[in-house]
Every structure is written in structure tokens, then in C-alpha cells.
Amino acid sequence: xxxxxxxxxxxxxxxxxxxxxxxxxxxxxxxxVVIFAYLAILIWIDVTLKMSDSVTMFVLFMLPxxxxxxxxxxxxxxxxxxxxxxxxxxxxxxxxxxxxxxYLMRWLLYLIDGPLTSFAGLVVMILTRDNQRLGDxxxxxxxxxxxxxxxxxxxxxxxxxxxxxxxxxxxQASDLALEQIDIITRAIxxxxxxxxxxxxxxxxKVQQKLNIEKKEANDxxxxxxxxxxxxxxxxxxx
Numbered sequence: 001x002x003x004x005x006x007x008x009x010x011x012x013x014x015x016x017x018x019x020x021x022x023x024x025x026x027x028x029x030x031x032x033v034v035i036f037a038y039l040a041i042l043i044w045i046d047v048t049l050k051m052s053d054s055v056t057m058f059v060l061f062m063l064p065x066x067x068x069x070x071x072x073x074x075x076x077x078x079x080x081x082x083x084x085x086x087x088x089x090x091x092x093x094x095x096x097x098x099x100x101x102x103y104l105m106r107w108l109l110y111l112i113d114g115p116l117t118s119f120a121g122l123v124v125m126i127l128t129r130d131n132q133r134l135g136d137x138x139x140x141x142x143x144x145x146x147x148x149x150x151x152x153x154x155x156x157x158x159x160x161x162x163x164x165x166x167x168x169x170x171x172q173a174s175d176l177a178l179e180q181i182d183i184i185t186r187a188i189x190x191x192x193x194x195x196x197x198x199x200x201x202x203x204x205k206v207q208q209k210l211n212i213e214k215k216e217a218n219d220x221x222x223x224x225x226x227x228x229x230x231x232x233x234x235x236x237x238x
Contacts, residue, residue, distance in 0.1 A: 030082030109135035172210040174233035
């Protein structure tokens with residue numbers, strides 16, 4: 001499976017594994033099975049109950065299968081049932097979740113990509129580096145392996161508040177491991193009765209480990225500064 005580097009909006013490089021063409025084909029086949037099963041059940045209900053409302057039956061026959069993929073991806077984090085089973089999902093090329101417009105573009109262009117036009121999307125996937133069909137190219141999306149995506153250790157949201165002119169205060173923060181930064185972040189975000197005491201103990205351990213003196217007014221501000229400085233130097237290495 002192809003590895004492809006993605007530069008996020010926060011200038012962080014991640015390396016998700018792109019879903020293979022085989023993954024995407026099997027996911028699509030599963031989705032077709034789901035749709036056919038739905039239609040078979042609907043026909044059985046119609047025959048058994050002898051529903052006479054043709055308008056209702058037309059709506060039930062046409063609309064759910066027609067909007068199946070769009071609704072699944074919009075409300076299930078870029079995954080249809082087939083994609084869930086194959087453990088793949090749709091994301092933007094910058095690593096973020098697609099907008100409604102991006103999902104809509106992918107859905108509309110399936111009329112060109114799909115079997116009605118001799119599987120043009122399959123041909124395009126073979127020719128593109130990241131196995132993108134026309135809908136992906138137009139919407140700026142890729143389909144990636146979900147398991148690999150979950151293993152990415154850098155959260156895209158961690159860097160939102162780092163301004164381009166940010167000035168670090170503790171260069172020693174770059175010596176910390178990502179796991180240690182994660183512990184500090186969780187300590188900051190986990191409130192409890194002994195919250196201030198735990199922050200004080202953690203701040204002392206960080207000062208001792210890095211051999212630095214705290215310049216902030218309190219332990220919370222100090223630990224937040226350590227996390228931000230670490231992130232600043234992590235970006236410098238990219």
C-alpha cells in the first residue's frame with residue numbers, strides 16, 4: 001500500500017497509508033450488497049403487505065439507495081458500511097475531515113466514476129499516485145486506511161494556537177518525548193479535586209528533568225508553555 005505524505009494546515013507532516021484499489025473495490029461491492037439487501041427486503045415487505053401507495057414505494061426504492069453513500073460519509077466520518085468493514089475512510093488531502101461540499105462533490109461525480117460510465121473512476125485510480133478517482137480529485141479528498149490513521153501520534157488540533165511569530169521560552173522542552181508531552185497535556189485537561197496539587201508535582205518534575213527554572217506565575221501556565229515550546233521545536237524539525 002502506498003505511503004503518502006500530507007502537509008496539514010498547521011504545517012505538520014503526517015504519513016497515512018492510502019487505501020489500495022482492492023480495498024476500495026471490495027468496499028464498493030459490500031455497499032452494493034447492502035443496497036441490494038435493502039431493496040430485496042423492501043420488495044418482500046411490499047409483496048407481503050401488498051402496499052398500494054405507489055408514491056411511497058417509489059420514494060423508498062429510489063431515495064435511500066441514491067443518497068446512501070453521501071449520507072453515510074457525511075454522518076459517519078467519511079465511511080460507508082463497506083468502508084467501515086474494510087477499515088478505510090475519506091479525508092481531505094490536508095488530513096482534516098471533508099466539508100459537506102467535498103462529500104457532495106464526490107457523490108455527484110460518482111455518476112461519472114461509477115459503472116454507468118465503464119468504471120472511469122477505476123481507470124483514474126490506477127493512474128493517480130494516491131488512488132484517487134475523479135470525485136476525489138475534484139473534492140480534494142483521499143481514501144486512507146483507518147487503522148494507520150488512528151496511529152498518527154500528532155493531533156492536528158494541537159498546533160492551532162501557535163502563531164507564526166511565536167517565541168519559545170524553554171529550548172529544553174524539545175528534549176521531552178511525545179509520550180511525556182501527552183502526559184502533561186492530559187494532566188492539564190483532566191480536572192479533579194487535587195488538580196492544583198498534581199500540576200504542582202508535575203511542574204516540579206519537569207523543572208528537575210529539564211534543569212530549568214519556572215518563569216510563569218503558576219504551574220498551569222508553566223506546563224502549557226512547555227507543551228507549546230515542544231510543539232514549536234517539533235515544527236522546526238519538519
